[in-house]
Amino acid sequence: MFKIMIVEDDLTIAGVLREELGKWNHEAFLVEDFSLVMEEFKNNAPQLVLMDISLPSFNGYYWCQEIRKVSQVPIIFISSRNENMDIVMAIQMGADDFISKPFDLTVAVAKMQALLRRTYDFNESDNFLNFNRTVLKPGESKLYYDSQEVDLTRTELKILELLFLQKGEYVSREEIMVNLWEDESFIDDNTLAVNIARLRKKLAKVGLVGFIMTKKGIGYALNKETVHE
Numbered sequence: 001m002f003k004i005m006i007v008e009d010d011l012t013i014a015g016v017l018r019e020e021l022g023k024w025n026h027e028a029f030l031v032e033d034f035s036l037v038m039e040e041f042k043n044n045a046p047q048l049v050l051m052d053i054s055l056p057s058f059n060g061y062y063w064c065q066e067i068r069k070v071s072q073v074p075i076i077f078i079s080s081r082n083e084n085m086d087i088v089m090a091i092q093m094g095a096d097d098f099i100s101k102p103f104d105l106t107v108a109v110a111k112m113q114a115l116l117r118r119t120y121d122f123n124e125s126d127n128f129l130n131f132n133r134t135v136l137k138p139g140e141s142k143l144y145y146d147s148q149e150v151d152l153t154r155t156e157l158k159i160l161e162l163l164f165l166q167k168g169e170y171v172s173r174e175e176i177m178v179n180l181w182e183d184e185s186f187i188d189d190n191t192l193a194v195n196i197a198r199l200r201k202k203l204a205k206v207g208l209v210g211f212i213m214t215k216k217g218i219g220y221a222l223n224k225e226t227v228h229e
Helices: 011-023 037-044 060-068 084-092 105-119 154-165 173-181 189-205
Strands: 003-007 027-030 048-051 075-079 097-100 129-131 134-137 142-145 148-151 212-215 219-222
Touching: 003 011, 003 037, 011 027, 011 105, 037 060, 048 060, 048 105, 060 075, 060 084, 075 084, 075 105, 084 097, 097 105, 129 154, 134 154, 148 189, 154 173, 154 189, 154 219, 173 189, 173 219, 189 212
Parallel strands: 003 027, 003 048, 048 075, 075 097
Antiparallel strands: 129 134, 134 142, 142 148, 212 219
């Protein structure tokens, strides 16, 4: 599942897009105050932005430039202003694609899906796991978040795999160690804690603060309400 920000002042179009993206298991949200586009972007950390050109306050070109100052997240313009100059301007401002209104909803979503796959380097046959706007690719030993990637050691990858599969539910320390090393009796009590601490530092560097939670006597879980910085 990817998180998608829709910056569109036509509420009918925005609502239709959100509903259709939801059918594809994407989490789409609408910007309601068009003077706070960057605040919404920073607070929600979307993995794709859909942007109209003609907007209240500042136009889509302006917001595209502002986003590009802080992120390389993919941006698609959706606009009735579809002259060649509009398309050229959109690309020059940093957009990745342009969809002209009126558009076929199925084709539009297909283009979004294709851009997401290209951006995050996924193929249809890839085996990957999603949780709270992060993507774990076991085949590459990497975690992806907001156009950033985290290289993982084998142990770190196995820990995250177990936690991703539980979707925010706690996994006991013993279960993790058995999966990692098959027999916990051969493992020092501090080994798992050291690996978790190192993994947390890596995740914090890309803005995933508090992504792994600890509950004493219970175990570890992924945080459904992670603070994204």
